[in-house]
Each structure stands twice: as C-alpha cells, then as structure tokens.
Amino acid sequence: MKVNRKTFLSTLPAAFIAVIGFWGFWNPLQNRVHAAPAEAESSLPVPKYEIDPYWPKPFPGTQVTGSIGGICVDAKDHVFVANRQDIVEKETETATNAPPIMEFDSDGNMVNSWGDMKILPKQLHGCFVDYENNFWIGGSRDGIIQKYTHDGSKLLLQIGTKGVLDSSDGLDTGRALNTSKTGFYLPSGIAVDPTNGDIYVSDGYGNTRVAVFDKNGQFLRQWGHQGSAAETEAGVGGAFIKIVHCVVIDNSGLVYICDKQGDRVQVFDKMGNFKRNYMIEPRPHYPNTRPTLWGANSDVKFSADPQQKYMFTADEWRDRVAIFDRVTGKQLTTFGRPGHQLGEFDHVHTITVDSKNNVYVAETGTGRRVQKFRMVGTE
Numbered sequence: 001m002k003v004n005r006k007t008f009l010s011t012l013p014a015a016f017i018a019v020i021g022f023w024g025f026w027n028p029l030q031n032r033v034h035a036a037p038a039e040a041e042s043s044l045p046v047p048k049y050e051i052d053p054y055w056p057k058p059f060p061g062t063q064v065t066g067s068i069g070g071i072c073v074d075a076k077d078h079v080f081v082a083n084r085q086d087i088v089e090k091e092t093e094t095a096t097n098a099p100p101i102m103e104f105d106s107d108g109n110m111v112n113s114w115g116d117m118k119i120l121p122k123q124l125h126g127c128f129v130d131y132e133n134n135f136w137i138g139g140s141r142d143g144i145i146q147k148y149t150h151d152g153s154k155l156l157l158q159i160g161t162k163g164v165l166d167s168s169d170g171l172d173t174g175r176a177l178n179t180s181k182t183g184f185y186l187p188s189g190i191a192v193d194p195t196n197g198d199i200y201v202s203d204g205y206g207n208t209r210v211a212v213f214d215k216n217g218q219f220l221r222q223w224g225h226q227g228s229a230a231e232t233e234a235g236v237g238g239a240f241i242k243i244v245h246c247v248v249i250d251n252s253g254l255v256y257i258c259d260k261q262g263d264r265v266q267v268f269d270k271m272g273n274f275k276r277n278y279m280i281e282p283r284p285h286y287p288n289t290r291p292t293l294w295g296a297n298s299d300v301k302f303s304a305d306p307q308q309k310y311m312f313t314a315d316e317w318r319d320r321v322a323i324f325d326r327v328t329g330k331q332l333t334t335f336g337r338p339g340h341q342l343g344e345f346d347h348v349h350t351i352t353v354d355s356k357n358n359v360y361v362a363e364t365g366t367g368r369r370v371q372k373f374r375m376v377g378t379e
Contacts, residue, residue: 080135
C-alpha cells in the first residue's frame with residue numbers, strides 16, 4: 001500500500017517531527033565534518049612489547065646525545081637519529097657531542113654519522129627516508145627542509161632559505177603568514193609520496209598547515225588553519241589547534257597529520273579532503289581540556305604488514321606509546337610510563353617502526369635518548 005508522505009507526517013506527534021527535522025539538518029553537517037564513527041570493537045590481537053636493553057650499543061669515545069629531534073628507518077631496518085647537539089654545560093667538560101645524524105644497524109651499531117649544523121636546518125626535527133633511499137630532514141627553528149643522499153655525502157634539494165621564515169618579519173618573532181610557496185615557518189615533519197615523489201610537509205610550529213610540493217620542490221597546494229577548542233571538540237577537519245607535528249602517508253595513499261595539542265590524528269586524502277579523526281583519550285582528571293600543554297599525539301607510524309593493521313602514536317603528554325586498531329580506531333594498549341629507567345620515558349617525541357614491528361622511541365628535552373622495543377607476542 002502506498003502511503004502519502006504528507007498524510008503520514010500529519011499523524012505523527014509534533015515533537016517527533018521536530019526530531020526528524022533536526023536530524024535532516026545535523027546529518028549533512030556530520031557529512032561535512034566527517035567526524036570519526038563511534039569506536040568499534042576490534043578483532044585484532046593485542047600486541048605486547050618489551051624493552052631491548054642492548055640497543056643501541058655504546059657510542060664511540062665520549063660521545064653524548066642531546067635532544068633527539070627525529071627518528072626514522074630505511075628499507076634495510078637501519079635507524080637514523082637526528083641529534084640536536086645541545087648537551088648541557090657539565091657534559092661539555094667530560095664528553096663530546098655525538099654527530100648530528102647517526103645511522104644504526106638493527107643490532108644497534110653506529111654504522112655511519114655525518115652532518116654540519118652550519119648547513120643543516122636549525123633545531124633538527126622530523127627525519128624521513130624515502131622510497132629511493134634518500135634522507136630528508138627539517139628544522140623547527142628554521143624555514144627549510146633538506147634532502148640528502150642516504151650517506152649524507154651530498155645535499156640534493158633544499159626548499160626554503162636557511163634563516164628566512166614565512167612570518168611577518170621573516171623571523172621566529174613574527175606573525176605566521178601560512179602562505180609561502182617557497183619556504184616554511186618552523187616545519188616539523190616530511191613524507192614523500194612513493195607513487196610520484198610529491199613532498200608533504202607539516203608546517204608546523206609557526207604555521208598551521210600541510211604544504212605539498214612536487215619532486216622538484218615546486219609548490220602544489222596546501223590546507224589547514226589555526227583551529228579553536230570548539231572546532232577540535234566538534235572534530236572539524238583541517239583545524240589544527242596549535243602545532244602541526246607530523247605527516248605520514250599510509251599504503252593506501254591517505255595522509256595522517258598529528259594535531260598535537262588537539263590530541264588527535266587527522267586523516268586526509270592527498271588533495272586535503274578530510275576523511276576522519278582518531279581521537280586520543282582525554283586525561284581523566286582534565287576532561288575535554290584543549291589545548292593540552294604538551295599534546296597527546298606527536299607522531300604516528302604503522303605496523304609493517306601490507307594492511308598496516310596497527311597504528312602507533314607517541315603520547316608526549318603521558319610519556320607513552322599507544323597502539324590502535326587502524327581500521328576501527330579502537331585503542332588496544334599502551335606501553336611506557338614517565339620515568340628515567342629502561343622502558344620508561346622522559347619527554348616522548350618521535351617514533352619509528354621497522355619491518356619486524358620493532359618500535360623505536362626518541363626522547364627530546366630532558367630525555368635525550370632512543371630506546372628499542374620488541375614485539376614479544378600478544379596479550
């Protein structure tokens with residue numbers, strides 16, 4: 001039997017019609033915002049990690065690391081560490097700065113080191129090894145990113161001019177412009193698209209955008225703006241509450257961005273169309289407080305399987321690593337806690353994952369070290 005819509009609605013209570021009307025308004029809004037669906041149950045086993053106390057091996061001579069600005073891994077599971085060389089005054093009396101860029105094999109031996117801080121970006125931040133085995137590095141007190149050969153012997157590409165920032169006065173004292181097609185304002189991370197060589201930059205500590213360049217360094221597009229606490233709570237895409245701290249491309253071509261103080265991972269397609277959020281749980285005794293001081297999401301990496309079933313995030317706020325089911329968004333477990341002993345963290349900053357799903361955690365600030373965690377089964 002065919003029911004006339006007008007006749008049907010006339011039989012419903014006014015309050016119910018109002019609800020239907022509200023949903024007609026709200027549903028398109030939800031489609032525009034693309035807020036993540038309610039957290040679903042996960043069928044993945046929960047991975048269990050433990051510290052590898054013998055990685056890395058002792059450094060040569062009296063070398064000491066300062067703050068670690070970035071960590072990344074190549075196709076042979078060699079781990080690169082970006083050392084800011086900011087050892088403390090007492091250490092200068094009895095020790096020496098470890099090199100700016102250090103390369104370790106999977107056993108923890110330092111197999112190469114290089115770098116000149118007069119040429120490298122100021123305050124090293126967010127390294128990356130691309131599909132052609134080239135090494136990339138940025139600087140969160142500079143306006144440039146750089147591309148080097150794998151061994152660091154040759155600078156292949158630089159976008160931006162060292163010491164010139166995309167700000168109202170060209171310095172880190174100026175107002176962020178968020179507009180430059182030739183440079184950055186304190187960039188934090190780099191990812192290179194393996195399908196065409198396009199360069200994605202999280203820009204960063206001064207600007208609040210994702211900037212994209214072609215393989216030759218020519219500007220293509222950008223997205224993102226300075227967001228608000230209200231936008232964060234509503235799950236609005238492209239609204240970065242303070243620091244845009246990382247950019248990562250998954251195997252399907254989606255782009256994951258660390259909205260650090262927004263305590264979330266924002267996901268986009270390559271053109272900047274927002275897809276979903278992964279919200280990091282709020283601190284129990286500080287519910288719904290944005291922005292957080294340190295931020296609960298400073299880096300993102302994926303497990304080594306082709307489907308990248310697990311997503312790892314660096315929780316700088318709580319000093320721990322969280323592991324998610326990447327498909328459902330469910331947080332499965334965490335490891336680490338604040339502290340100075342093996343397996344504990346003092347200022348978690350960046351992470352990387354090798355082909356065996358070992359997780360490497362780099363600490364900055366007062367932490368100043370890298371630790372390796374091995375997957376030892378499931379819970």
